[in-house]
Amino acid sequence: MPHPRHILLIGATSAIAEHCARLWVQEGTPRLTLVGRSPERLEALATDLRVRNPQAEIHTQAGEFTDPAGIRATVDRLTAQGPIDLALIAHGSLPDQSLCQQDLQLAHATLEINGLSPALYAEALAGHFARQGYGTLGLIGSVAGDRGRRSNYVYGAAKGLLTRYAQGLQHRFAHSGVRVVLIKPGPTETPMTAGLEGRFAPVEDVARDIVRGMEKGQRVIYTPGKWRLIMCVIRHLPAFVFNRMNI
Amino acid sequence: MRAVASWGRLSAPPHDCIALHERERLIEHITRHTPGLAFGMGRSYGDVCLNSNATLWMTRALDRFLAFDEQKGVLVCEAGCLLRDIQRLSIPRGWMLPVTPGTQWVTVGGAIANDVHGKNHHRQGSFGDHVKRLRLVRTDGELIECGPDQRPDWYAATVGGLGLTGVIVQAEIQLCRVQGPWLDTETLAYTSLEEFFDLSDASEKDWEHTVAWIDCLDRRGHRGLFMRASPADTQEPSPAPRQPLSMPFTPPVSLVNRLSLRPFNMAYYALKKHRAGRAQAHYEPFLYPLDNLAHWNRMYGPQGFYQYQCVIPMVDAREATRRLLEEIARSGEGSFLAVLKTFGDRRSPGMLSFPRHGATLALDFPARGGRPPRLFERLDAIVRETGGRLYPAKDARMPRELFRAGYPRLDELLTYRDPGIQSDMSRRLLEE
Ligand SMILES: Cc1cc2nc3c(=O)[nH]c(=O)nc-3n(C[C@H](O)[C@H](O)[C@H](O)COP(=O)(O)OP(=O)(O)OC[C@H]3O[C@@H](n4cnc5c(N)ncnc54)[C@H](O)[C@@H]3O)c2cc1C
Ligand SMILES: NC(=O)c1ccc[n+]([C@@H]2O[C@H](COP(=O)([O-])OP(=O)(O)OC[C@H]3O[C@@H](n4cnc5c(N)ncnc54)[C@H](OP(=O)(O)O)[C@@H]3O)[C@@H](O)[C@H]2O)c1
Numbered sequence: 001m002p003h004p005r006h007i008l009l010i011g012a013t014s015a016i017a018e019h020c021a022r023l024w025v026q027e028g029t030p031r032l033t034l035v036g037r038s039p040e041r042l043e044a045l046a047t048d049l050r051v052r053n054p055q056a057e058i059h060t061q062a063g064e065f066t067d068p069a070g071i072r073a074t075v076d077r078l079t080a081q082g083p084i085d086l087a088l089i090a091h092g093s094l095p096d097q098s099l100c101q102q103d104l105q106l107a108h109a110t111l112e113i114n115g116l117s118p119a120l121y122a123e124a125l126a127g128h129f130a131r132q133g134y135g136t137l138g139l140i141g142s143v144a145g146d147r148g149r150r151s152n153y154v155y156g157a158a159k160g161l162l163t164r165y166a167q168g169l170q171h172r173f174a175h176s177g178v179r180v181v182l183i184k185p186g187p188t189e190t191p192m193t194a195g196l197e198g199r200f201a202p203v204e205d206v207a208r209d210i211v212r213g214m215e216k217g218q219r220v221i222y223t224p225g226k227w228r229l230i231m232c233v234i235r236h237l238p239a240f241v242f243n244r245m246n247i
Numbered sequence: 248m249r250a251v252a253s254w255g256r257l258s259a260p261p262h263d264c265i266a267l268h269e270r271e272r273l274i275e276h277i278t279r280h281t282p283g284l285a286f287g288m289g290r291s292y293g294d295v296c297l298n299s300n301a302t303l304w305m306t307r308a309l310d311r312f313l314a315f316d317e318q319k320g321v322l323v324c325e326a327g328c329l330l331r332d333i334q335r336l337s338i339p340r341g342w343m344l345p346v347t348p349g350t351q352w353v354t355v356g357g358a359i360a361n362d363v364h365g366k367n368h369h370r371q372g373s374f375g376d377h378v379k380r381l382r383l384v385r386t387d388g389e390l391i392e393c394g395p396d397q398r399p400d401w402y403a404a405t406v407g408g409l410g411l412t413g414v415i416v417q418a419e420i421q422l423c424r425v426q427g428p429w430l431d432t433e434t435l436a437y438t439s440l441e442e443f444f445d446l447s448d449a450s451e452k453d454w455e456h457t458v459a460w461i462d463c464l465d466r467r468g469h470r471g472l473f474m475r476a477s478p479a480d481t482q483e484p485s486p487a488p489r490q491p492l493s494m495p496f497t498p499p500v501s502l503v504n505r506l507s508l509r510p511f512n513m514a515y516y517a518l519k520k521h522r523a524g525r526a527q528a529h530y531e532p533f534l535y536p537l538d539n540l541a542h543w544n545r546m547y548g549p550q551g552f553y554q555y556q557c558v559i560p561m562v563d564a565r566e567a568t569r570r571l572l573e574e575i576a577r578s579g580e581g582s583f584l585a586v587l588k589t590f591g592d593r594r595s596p597g598m599l600s601f602p603r604h605g606a607t608l609a610l611d612f613p614a615r616g617g618r619p620p621r622l623f624e625r626l627d628a629i630v631r632e633t634g635g636r637l638y639p640a641k642d643a644r645m646p647r648e649l650f651r652a653g654y655p656r657l658d659e660l661l662t663y664r665d666p667g668i669q670s671d672m673s674r675r676l677l678e679e
Contacts, residue, residue, distance in 0.1 A: 015268070015308055038269075040270070040271060041269055041270075041271075044270055044311055045311065047311070047312070047313060047314075048311035048312045048313070051312035051313070051314060051315045051336070052312065052336060189307070190266075190308065191266035191268040191308050194264050194265065194266030194305055194308075195249070195263070195264055195265065195266075196249065197248065197249050197250065198249075
C-alpha cells in the first residue's frame with residue numbers, strides 16, 4: 001500500500017491553517033502532523049479533524065517558536081518521523097501598531113514571531129527537503145509585507161522579511177524537486193482580525209486558494225486573487241500619492 | 248469597533264467584537280467583556296443579534312466537532328459550527344439534522360437560541376427538540392450543563408432564549424437516519440387559501456416537508472405553489488458542492504419594489520406552475536433555495552428590509568390568514584418571498600419558542616424612509632386578536648405589549664436571564 005501523504009502544519013491552530021487542514025482531510029486521507037505551542041489547543045483541533053475523517057492519521061506535537069536551538073530540535077523531531085510531502089508555516093500575530101511604537105519589547109516580539117520564527121522554521125525544513133529531494137514548503141506572509149504602511153509596519157516588515165526569504169529559497173531550489181510557495185492573504189475573517197474594522201474575506205475561501213495553490217506549486221499566492229492587482233498598484237504608487245493615503 | 252449588521256441590513260451599528268476561539272479562554276472572554284451578546288452568523292433579520300456600542304462575542308471560530316457516534320447518530324460540537332457543515336459531515340454517513348431552517352448558513356448556537364423550525368415542523372418539531380444537552384457559560388463564570396433530563400428548566404429557558412440566558416458553547420445533538428442526500432418532491436399549484444389548507448392537511452401524514460409560496464399581490468384569489476418532499480431511497484452520493492453565486496454589491500435602490508414585484512411574482516408562478524409535478528431533488532436546493540445566491544439581502548438596497556413573520560393559532564388560521572393577505576394586497580406593499588406553512592401540534596421545548604400549532608406567514612418588505620411599513624400595525628391587530636405571536640428572529644419593531652401577549656412565559660424566562668447580557672432587542676422589548 002502506498003504511504004499516505006504526510007502534511008506538516010506549523011502554527012496549526014491558526015484559523016487559516018485549521019481550515020486548510022479541514023480541506024486536506026476532507027479531500028483525502030493524509031497523515032497530518034500538527035505543531036503549535038499549546039497541547040490543549042492542538043488536541044482540540046486534532047479531535048475535530050478525526051471526527052471529519054476517522055481514517056486520517058492525525059498527530060500533534062508541541063513545539064518551540066522563538067529559541068533557534070528549540071526550533072532546530074522541534075524540526076529534527078519531526079523529520080525523524082520520515083518523509084514530509086508538504087509543510088505549511090502559518091503562525092503569526094498582529095498587535096496594535098501604536099502599541100508597538102511605544103513598547104519596544106512588543107515590537108521585538110512582533111518582529112520575532114512574524115519574521116524570524118517562520119524564517120528559521122523554513123530554513124530548518126528546507127534542509128530536510130533538500131536532503132529528501134522533493135516536497136512543497138509554504139510560508140504565510142501577507143499583503144502587509146508588500147509595502148510599509150503607517151498602520152502596520154512593524155508586522156509588515158516582518159512579513160516583508162518572509163517575502164525575501166521565500167524568494168531566496170525559490171532561487172536555491174530552482175533546479176530541484178522542492179517547491180517553495182509564498183502565500184499572501186489579504187484581510188481575512190479570523191480571530192486575528194475579529195476586533196478590527198473593515199472588510200474581510202471568508203477564511204474558507206482563503207484556505208481553498210492556499211490548498212489549491214500549494215498543490216500546483218504556485219510561487220506566490222495572493223488570496224483572494226484580487227490582491228495581486230491591488231498590491232501591484234500600491235507597490236508602484238509614487239510616494240507623493242501614497243503618503244496622502246490613509247491606509 | 249466594527250460595524251455589524253443583521254440580515255435585514257436596517258443599520259450597522261459599531262460593536263466591540265471579541266472572537267471566541269480557544270476553549271480555555273471562553274470564561275475569561277465572557278466574564279471580562281460585559282454587557283455582551285453572542286453572535287453567530289447574523290442570519291436573524293432584526294435586532295436580536297445586535298448589541299450596539301457594546302460587546303459581541305463572535306462564535307464563528309468556535310466551530311470544532313468533538314465527537315460523532317455513527318451508531319447512535321449523536322453529534323457533539325461547539326456552538327459556532329454551521330448547520331451546513333454538520334449536514335455535509337453526517338449525510339454521507341447516513342445521518343442528518345432533523346430540523347434546519349430555510350438557510351443552512353446558521354450556527355448551532357443561533358439555531359438553539361431562536362429554537363428554529365424547518366419545513367418539517369409537523370414531523371420533527373423545532374431544533375431544540377433534538378438537543379440532548381448543551382453547555383452554557385454565564386457572565387459570572389458559572390458553567391451550566393443542561394438538557395431535557397438534566398436541569399430541564401435551564402434547557403427550557405435557553406432553547407429559544409434569544410441568547411439572554413448565557414453563552415452556549417457546546418451542544419449534543421441527536422441526528423436522524425437518512426438514506427442519502429436526495430428527496431422525492433412534488434410541486435402543486437393552488438388558487439385559493441382553502442386549497443392550500445386542504446393540501447397542507449392532506450400532506451402532513453405522508454410527507455416530511457411541506458411549504459408554500461404565495462403570491463401576495465394577487466387580488467383575485469390566492470394563488471401559490473405548494474411544495475412537499477420526503478427523503479428518497481436513492482443512495483447516490485452528493486455532487487460536489489458548487490460555489491454559490493453572489494450579489495456583488497448593494498444597488499442604490501431596492502430592486503424589490505412596486506414596479507418589479509408584480510411581474511416577478513407572475514413570472515415565478517408561471518414558471519414553477521409549468522414545471523409542477525414530481526421530481527427528485529438534492530436536499531440543498533430544496534431546503535435552502537436562497538443559499539445559492541450569497542448576499543441576496545443586498546437586493547433590497549442600502550435601506551435594508553423588514554421581515555414580518557407571525558403564527559396564528561389553528562382555530563383561526565384560515566380566516567386570519569385570509570385577512571392578513573387582504574391587508575397586504577390592499578396596501579400594495581408586497582413581498583416576493585411570501586411563505587406560508589402550517590405548524591404541527593407538538594408543544595415547543597422552550598419558554599419563548601416561536602412555533603405553536605397554527606399557520607405561519609412570512610413576508611419581506613423593503614424599508615422606506617427608515618421606518619417599517621404602516622401596514623405592520625394592521626397585521627399586528629389581526630395577530631393580537633387571534634392570540635398569535637411574532638417571531639423575534641425576524642423582528643426589529645414589534646410593540647412590547649404584543650411581545651408580552653404572544654409569549655406568556657416571558658416572566659418565567661426572565662428569572663434565568665444573565666444580567667451581563669443585553670441586546671438591542673432586549674433593550675427595546677424588556678429593559679425599563
Ligand atoms: C434565508 C433565511 C431563511 C430563514 N429561514 C428560517 C426558517 O425557515 N425557520 C426559522 O426558524 N428561521 C429561519 N431563518 C432565521 C434564522 O434561522 C435564525 O435567525 C437563526 O437563529 C440564525 O442563526 P445565526 O447563527 O445566524 O444566529 P444570529 O442571528 O447571529 O443570532 C441569533 C440569536 O442567537 C443568539 N446566539 C447565537 N449564538 C449563540 C450562542 N452560542 N449562545 C447563545 N446565544 C447565541 C444571538 O444572541 C441571537 O439572539 C432564516 C434566515 C434566513 C436569512
Ligand atoms: N487574518 C488575516 O487577516 C491575515 C492576513 C494576512 C496574513 N495573515 C497571516 O496568516 C497566518 C495565520 O493567521 P490567522 O488569521 O489564521 O491567525 P490566528 O487564527 O490568530 O492564528 C495565529 C496563530 O499563530 C500562533 N501564534 C501567535 N503568537 C504565537 C507565539 N508567540 N508563539 C507561537 N505561536 C504563536 C497562534 O497559536 P495559538 O493558537 O497557540 O495562540 C495561532 O496558531 C499568520 O501568519 C498571519 O500573519 C493573516
